[in-house]
Amino acid sequence: MAAGLGELLAEFSVRTFPEGTRTAADAARAIGCELGQIVKSLVFEAGGRPIVVLASGSNRVLLERLEPAVGAPLLKADAARTRDATGFAIGGVPPFGHASALPVYMDRDLLKYDVVWAAAGRPDSVFAISPARLRELARAAVLDIK
8 A cells, every 4th residue: 555545544444355346346245335335446548648537336437428528538547557657456546645646537426425435555445435525535526427
């Protein structure tokens, strides 16, 4: 876990699941919550620069909805680029505490929940957070992504 992420997560209780929480469905099953409460931290390339999209586990990111807000065509980042940009492997990318400051966009649908669950830097660890606090810590712009 990156040092900066550890400091940011200090206020939260991180839960670890040996069976893993690599996918949104895995995480929802392990936690016992709705799929929509899972925060998928997805990395895209926007004109050659990485961005992070925090999507509800039940939603697919529609690039045509996101590209106008980002101002560039989007491509899904591969595993190497994701790790390079965030410092974390796919399946464990947290919503904040990345290796470098990245623009973050948050799915408006996450706001309908009192609590959402996000990756805590490893594919077997998650933490609960209110959507308002998530938005604040991630410095995220809220958008309709589906």
